[in-house]
Amino acid sequence: MPREAMTDRERWEAVLARKPTDRIPTDYWATPEATRKLVAYLGLADASQIYDRLHIDRLVSVGGRYVGPDIPVGEDVFGCRSVTVEYADGIYSETVYNPLAEYETVAEIEANYRWPNPDWWAYDHIPAQVEQWPDKPVQGGGSEPFLTYCKLRGLEQAFMDLALKPDLVHYCLDHLFDLCYKATERAYDQIPGRVLVSYVAEDLGSQDSLLFSPAQIHEFLIPRMKRMMDLVHSAGAYVFHHSDGAVRPIIPDMIEIGIDVLNPVQWRCKGMEREGLKADFGDRLVFHAGVDNQYTLPFGTVDEVREEVLDNIRILGEGGGYILGPCHNIQSVGPPENVVAMYETAYEATSL
Numbered sequence: 001m002p003r004e005a006m007t008d009r010e011r012w013e014a015v016l017a018r019k020p021t022d023r024i025p026t027d028y029w030a031t032p033e034a035t036r037k038l039v040a041y042l043g044l045a046d047a048s049q050i051y052d053r054l055h056i057d058r059l060v061s062v063g064g065r066y067v068g069p070d071i072p073v074g075e076d077v078f079g080c081r082s083v084t085v086e087y088a089d090g091i092y093s094e095t096v097y098n099p100l101a102e103y104e105t106v107a108e109i110e111a112n113y114r115w116p117n118p119d120w121w122a123y124d125h126i127p128a129q130v131e132q133w134p135d136k137p138v139q140g141g142g143s144e145p146f147l148t149y150c151k152l153r154g155l156e157q158a159f160m161d162l163a164l165k166p167d168l169v170h171y172c173l174d175h176l177f178d179l180c181y182k183a184t185e186r187a188y189d190q191i192p193g194r195v196l197v198s199y200v201a202e203d204l205g206s207q208d209s210l211l212f213s214p215a216q217i218h219e220f221l222i223p224r225m226k227r228m229m230d231l232v233h234s235a236g237a238y239v240f241h242h243s244d245g246a247v248r249p250i251i252p253d254m255i256e257i258g259i260d261v262l263n264p265v266q267w268r269c270k271g272m273e274r275e276g277l278k279a280d281f282g283d284r285l286v287f288h289a290g291v292d293n294q295y296t297l298p299f300g301t302v303d304e305v306r307e308e309v310l311d312n313i314r315i316l317g318e319g320g321g322y323i324l325g326p327c328h329n330i331q332s333v334g335p336p337e338n339v340v341a342m343y344e345t346a347y348e349a350t351s352l
Contacts, residue, residue: 007135008058012137013196015323018321020320026054027057027288027324028050029289029326031331034329041337041340059139059197062191063183066120068117081095083096089333101157118183130191138194139197140187140191144242145176147203170220173220174224197239200225202242202243203242205244207269208246210249226258239261241263246272249271261287263288264290264326265287265288266327274316278318290312293330301338306345310345
């Protein structure tokens with residue numbers, strides 16, 4: 001029987017610092033529907049038991065508690081309205097009202113729109129929350145503002161704005177990044193030195209290429225993301241960078257501004273072959289996830305899952321620097337047997 005010599009927190013800290021671990025750490029991302037399906041399959045009482053049952057290194061997330069003005073039913077704090085859309089045996093929330101879509105100029109937004117105030121969130125609950133999990137790594141703070149911008153303006157308009165209304169993009173992103181920056185600062189202040197990773201994310205890639213031109217990434221995102229990353233590093237935390245898709249062309253630039261962890265390593269996307277990523281960037285990045293969520297987990301066999309996990313450990317885990325998990329949220333359309341196979345294979349293959 002394999003044994004464990006480290007806590008979840010020690011294991012995450014070690015792999016991020018490029019030190020030896022008793023086994024490869026694992027992480028869990030899933031939709032609520034997929035989690036309920038897994039709980040039922042394993043015969044567990046609730047989702048919290050998944051981590052012990054499958055030897056997953058639980059990451060505790062902390063953040064602000066909303067205490068601001070009442071938000072109308074069906075809206076979020078930015079005024080975006082959403083509806084739930086069904087698929088198979090699950091649902092997703094889709095934005096159907098974009099509050100900034102009608103405006104053509106910065107002046108119109110300034111005259112008609114109220115940005116959320118950082119004081120609308122309180123953080124004094126965080127120390128007690130973290131005290132409950134002394135042996136767990138903590139995630140807190142970070143940013144993903146262009147995703148919010150797409151909801152505010154509408155997806156198509158948001159991307160057209162990059163070429164047609166750059167002043168409006170700069171204006172809005174300044175507000176959105178500032179909100180994230182202050183929220184991150186205030187979370188850090190509550191538990192100095194305790195946050196281990198912060199997500200500084202933006203989806204930069206499609207299946208085959210970047211979603212933005214490199215010039216647009218450098219103009220609109222990189223300076224603001226670097227400011228966030230500098231804040232993360234000043235607090236002694238690691239920058240966890242999430243970007244789906246074929247992002248290899250921009251990885252060197254992301255490393256230069258400060259990312260420490262690359263997620264989710266969608267190796268079926270163009271240019272994202274695992275061997276090349278490890279060879280070219282493995283000395284500067286920790287790779288996170290890597291188990292394919294487009295075919296292998298939802299539609300593959302148990303044997304295919306096991307084979308892929310072993311391949312990831314062999315390739316991405318060579319010499320350390322790898323945290324295993326699914327490439328984004330596990331979906332309910334896949335069999336829970338595959339989820340169990342993923343984690344059991346990782347545990348059996350790398351434990352002492």
